[in-house]
Amino acid sequence: MIGAQKEELIIKIILWIVSLISVSSFFVIFLYMFINGSRVISLEFLTTAPNPIFWTGGIFPQIIGSLYLVALCTVIAAPLGILTAIYLSEYAVDNLITKIARFFIVTLAGIPTIVIGLFGLAFLAYRLNLGISLFSAGVALSFLTIPWTITVSEEAMRAVPKEYREAALALGATRWQTTWHIVLKTAAPWIMTGILLGIGKALGETTIPLMCGGSGLETFIPRSLFEPVGSLPVYTFIFATQGNVSSAYDRAFGGSLVLILMFLLISVSSLIIRNRYQKKMRT
């Protein structure tokens, strides 16, 4: 039999090692992408269009395309998601209908992206004749992030103590004034980080833009909502699957490195937002 103290120590060491493995997986991925991707990263790579004949060129239209897609998706998903969350958290009474609504939100959040992609292709692009386009892909992406935005926002609003609401209502504020000035303001940093993480989800999504956005080889930036749009994940997928064309393979790493850097930027910004808010509250 081993002593309790020794047992504690062994468990601590095991947990430490397991945690190290979990955390280091990110660094391994990042390092691998960095080593392989940095070879092609240059100003030219970042500012020119791809050359799909020789599998060379840059990723400029794909960077801009990804930003367009994410912007369109957020412009649709953020207001819809936040307003729905306001309804669920501040206005709706808990009854069968809201329970059903919540069930669908949770279900929609778990729908495989291939299903949303096919819907975007078949219904938005073909049936509604919106084409394989920025618009079709942006709308389809918002289906992906709306349930996420609702869930995060509702949780953030529910975490606001009910004493704040009571204080505002007792001062004669309407429900909307209470929601707007007190609940939303208090929950804002968490809603913001939720939206940022939703942006991350949309930014990294491959299937949906591949099916109803564009081929990933676009050499141009869409000039209207109804033109095809390139994106970094699709670019990476296409360039990585060209067999032994080494110039394409290298570029896939380049695209993926840029993507991962964009992700880091999003994570760091959400961290800053929360920290700044918490600091403000303490003084």
Place this chain on the structure above:
Amino acid sequence: MKQISTKNCTHDDLMVNDAKIDVRKLNVWFGDNHVLKDINLKIREKTVTAIMGPSGCGKTTLIRSINRMNDLINGSRTLGEVYIDGYNIYERNTNVYELRRKIGMVFQKPNPFPKSIYENVAFGPKIHKMARGKELDDIVEKSLKEAALWDEVKDRLHNSAFSLSGGQQQRLCIARALAVKPEIILMDEPCSSLDPTATARIEALLRRLSEKYTVVIVTHNLQQAARVSDFTAFLYMGKLVEYGDTKRVFENPQSELTEKYITGEFG
């Protein structure tokens, strides 16, 4: 426990025809729970009225029926009338927002908004579009002075309200309520989370406020009721058992139940 009926209610005839608050046959239910039973209560202007009674007797529900905060509770039902300045606030066309502006409320636990000291006090006047700019600054200063907090916070108005102590936070909540120029102030055990020093300051403040406002305070602290109030109501199991001049209620309770409560036999 002995069952009591409202017939036993010992009710001093306060001879008020001009009652600021006049509660008549008020009944409140939460779901199937009959919380308040046939309450009749007249409250005089510019006095402090204490509502005391054991936990669960309905005292909080009673003051919350005066500014219709019970409306916000799912499944609540109110029957009866509450007149304020002769107007029944349970009338269908009552503007509850204006009603709640006229009736300030201070809660059990200090609940300042997660905003600056200034913004806390300015919130009410802002949403009621009562003032802005310099005028708003004046309201904030005046309210903080009235709540005896100004000297402690005048140099840090833009710091977070959470940087204040519990007692200061409660006085900030009082200032916030005063800023919308109420006529009545309802206090729901405002000192229950405060230490004795902070409690003493709030009690002193309360006396001063009653020169200008009608104050109704819920308390389960008998000494507090005796110290600060002009009139005392004793509530037991949703019924008003005794109501009258505080001194009279404490020195010469008419109801056996009141006497038992005051002498600490239960509660």
